[in-house]
Amino acid sequence: MGTDIGDLLQKRKIELSDLSNRVVAVDAFNTLHQFLSIIRQRDGSPLVNSRGKVTSHLSGLLYRTASLIEAGIKPVFIFDGKPPDLKSETLSRRKEVRETSREKWANAKAEGDLEAAYKYAQASSKVDHEIVEDSKYLLGIMGIPWIQAPCEGEAQAAHMVLKKDADYVASQDYDSFLFGAPKVVRNMAVTGKRKLPGKNVYVDVKLEVIDLEETLRALGVNRNQLIDIAICVGTDYNKGLEKVGPKTALKLIKKHGDIHAVLREKEVEIEGLDRIRELFIHPEVTDNYEIKWTKPDSEKLIKFLSEKNDFSAERVEKAAERLKAVSGARQKTLDQWF
DNA sequence: CACCAGTA
């Protein structure tokens, strides 16, 4: 997903508490996708309510966001709008992967191969319309602001950090750098012990931040050149060049200056190159938004999560209390929260 | 993912 330039980036490990009082623009699609893949039973089946509807994302949003809030973080979720036309190939490829994974999941389950079943179940996760709508509603009654992006959520999030309405973009993907995000925080939804795919090994996943300026300085390139590097490797809007990974792409762009020169040298073309660059440099974003944290609505939380989605009322109340404790403390400090 | 009860 996104672009594979992670190896080139300078990552610094941090703790949740380091983000206290910081506004974090969370890539909602990315976060929901992670919840849907991670919050599952041993055989790979997601959490569902009594009507059979998936609720893993609701569980993740409720408990994880409560932890963020408790750590003093001010999250605002950014939802994707209409994707650019150039993304359609990527989107149909993702769909294909999901569908074949769903079949393989069923087969693995039938054969009793739990390891494989889990892996394919994860890869079959889909953030559909209903999941997005449920998530927006839940965030609303939790008192967490969310914003509808006109186009790519990561572009909107990056725009908000550039405008200083937020301090960080939170996403696992690196695309927000290409949209100019000065600071990105990764692993916000997945901290703790995680199993490495395929192996029986666990790693401790820590939050990490990446600073765009620092990275560009270390690489000795500018932002436009980083975009060109990504295009060489491949982005959501284009296939990369044959046998060119991040390291080679960096070398090529530093040697030739920009991607046009690289393509001339290699005698290849990338369809729609200028449009792809433009999507990163001048993405469609909006300034029409409001970021405001409010008190959670316990009654609606119980109604929605407990009555409609079969969550334990006790647990929902506890989470609501955690959210409320912080909004109460905020009010007292006259911090400009409301 | 977080929660929770059982265990050391």
Added chain:
DNA sequence: TACTGGTGG
């Protein structure tokens, strides 16, 4: 108190 393994929905 810290860790683990099962469960949540």
